[in-house]
Amino acid sequence: MALTMEERDLRYIWHPCSQMKDYETLPPMVIDHGQGVWLYDIYGKRYLDIVSSWWANLLGHCNPDINAAIRDQLDRLEHVIFANFAHRPAIELAERLAEITPPKIRKFHFNDNGSSAVECALKMCFQYYLQSGKPQKKRFMCLTEGYHGETIGALSVGSMDLYAKMYQPMMMDNIHVEAPDCYRCPYGKTRETCSCECFAAAENAFREHAGETAAMIVEPLLQGSAGMRIYPPLYLKKLRMLCDRYDVRLICDEIATGFGRTGTMFACDQAEISPDILCLSKGLTGGYLPMSITCVTEEIYDAFYADYSEGKAFLHSHTYAGNPLGCAAALAVQKVLREQHILQKAGQTASWLTREMDRAFGHHPNVGEIRHIGLIHAIELVRDPETKAPLDPARRTGYAIYKKALEYGLILRPLGDVLYFNPPLNITREELTQAIEAAHRALCDILPET
Numbered sequence: 001m002a003l004t005m006e007e008r009d010l011r012y013i014w015h016p017c018s019q020m021k022d023y024e025t026l027p028p029m030v031i032d033h034g035q036g037v038w039l040y041d042i043y044g045k046r047y048l049d050i051v052s053s054w055w056a057n058l059l060g061h062c063n064p065d066i067n068a069a070i071r072d073q074l075d076r077l078e079h080v081i082f083a084n085f086a087h088r089p090a091i092e093l094a095e096r097l098a099e100i101t102p103p104k105i106r107k108f109h110f111n112d113n114g115s116s117a118v119e120c121a122l123k124m125c126f127q128y129y130l131q132s133g134k135p136q137k138k139r140f141m142c143l144t145e146g147y148h149g150e151t152i153g154a155l156s157v158g159s160m161d162l163y164a165k166m167y168q169p170m171m172m173d174n175i176h177v178e179a180p181d182c183y184r185c186p187y188g189k190t191r192e193t194c195s196c197e198c199f200a201a202a203e204n205a206f207r208e209h210a211g212e213t214a215a216m217i218v219e220p221l222l223q224g225s226a227g228m229r230i231y232p233p234l235y236l237k238k239l240r241m242l243c244d245r246y247d248v249r250l251i252c253d254e255i256a257t258g259f260g261r262t263g264t265m266f267a268c269d270q271a272e273i274s275p276d277i278l279c280l281s282k283g284l285t286g287g288y289l290p291m292s293i294t295c296v297t298e299e300i301y302d303a304f305y306a307d308y309s310e311g312k313a314f315l316h317s318h319t320y321a322g323n324p325l326g327c328a329a330a331l332a333v334q335k336v337l338r339e340q341h342i343l344q345k346a347g348q349t350a351s352w353l354t355r356e357m358d359r360a361f362g363h364h365p366n367v368g369e370i371r372h373i374g375l376i377h378a379i380e381l382v383r384d385p386e387t388k389a390p391l392d393p394a395r396r397t398g399y400a401i402y403k404k405a406l407e408y409g410l411i412l413r414p415l416g417d418v419l420y421f422n423p424p425l426n427i428t429r430e431e432l433t434q435a436i437e438a439a440h441r442a443l444c445d446i447l448p449e450t
Contacts, residue, residue: 034062048410049061058287070325103274107300112318121251137211140175146217146226152167179231182229183368215248216248221257237273250276277295279292280294285330290326353372353432357370360437368381375425397447421439
């Protein structure tokens with residue numbers, strides 16, 4: 001008897017970020033094709049992809065404009081070594097990014113995934129200070145609950161024990177600064193009354209460790225894997241000033257927040273700051289192809305510019321860096337964002353979505369907070385909204401809701417017990433209404449309202 005596609009999958013494939021034993025009761029959904037916000041499995045069932053396939057799908061599946069750009073490029077050039085060679089899509093993409101990135105960003109180093117962009121940034125900062133006569137500046141600061149990728153260097157500047165704790169013996173010794181947690185503010189402030197009193201933790205860390213620190217890395221405004229924790233632009237503005245005062249480079253990891261996810265082209269824009277290094281990926285190619293870019297200032301670039309004999313070159317490379325197909329996709333994304341006024345329309349949709357989420361979920365007895373930035377909306381489930389006491393993690397409530405939502409045709413992959421929407425920017429209100437209804441139904445099946 002022939003094996004099913006699911007059985008063939010499980011015979012050979014080790015899926016990411018999964019306990020494979022769970023697949024005994026929830027086998028993989030084998031997707032046949034996609035269109036817009038919808039994914040269709042091999043049996044014809046459709047799923048609304050409200051999480052943008054790991055936050056990468058910026059403009060919908062099989063977007064006709066991106067498809068056409070890739071097809072056209074495929075007949076011209078599929079790949080070429082990026083050392084000493086270039087091609088039109090990469091040049092045009094760099095020119096376009098120079099127009100939209102924060103003002104001090106002028107140079108673009110191409111890589112092939114988000115973790116690689118972060119690794120590149122860390123190595124740049126380390127070598128920058130080594131070549132600037134300050135070899136003692138070789139450690140890094142990061143925020144607790146931060147996440148910057150899965151490679152050892154990226155894990156070392158993350159603070160998510162779920163991903164990093166067991167690998168501690170392999171990791172760099174970095175400085176972890178207590179992150180802002182606006183929902184459970186230790187100062188008793190609300191988002192409306194906050195003056196970033198929690199920034200004292202960063203000030204203390206800089207006073208003690210700035211002399212040995214090369215860079216501070218943050219997810220600006222939104223700590224994604226921490227449960228879509230949102231903090232105010234003022235914190236980022238203060239951090240920029242602190243880095244300047246103590247001669248520490250600021251790395252903004254906009255892999256998840258870039259290209260309109262937070263309501264502006266980059267989250268940095270809301271704080272009116274320009275980082276020393278900006279890491280981009282995910283939405284860069286619309287989620288089509290793996291590509292990332294580590295964007296830097298002229299000041300950092302100039303520290304590596306010298307005669308070859310001085311040994312100052314940045315000898316960091318990836319085989320698929322600057323891939324022409326990825327660059328063509330990224331150019332198409334920028335064209336769609338610009339010509340179809342996507343960010344403006346998404347902003348209007350976001351305001352509507354906030355009202356609808358509050359209406360649908362605001363009175364549920366286990367909803368602690370509904371937070372939002374741009375089109376990203378997150379619902380934190382708690383045992384008691386008054387005390388903000390969390391649900392018992394052993395119950396895996398979020399996972400149970402995820403499984404139930406799949407029955408209703410919604411891909412709602414929670415972060416622990418935080419349910420979130422992070423849809424393509426061109427999702428319609430009708431599609432969002434369907435997502436809200438399915439999510440509410442799944443939530444109430446697992447945690448009844450009465």
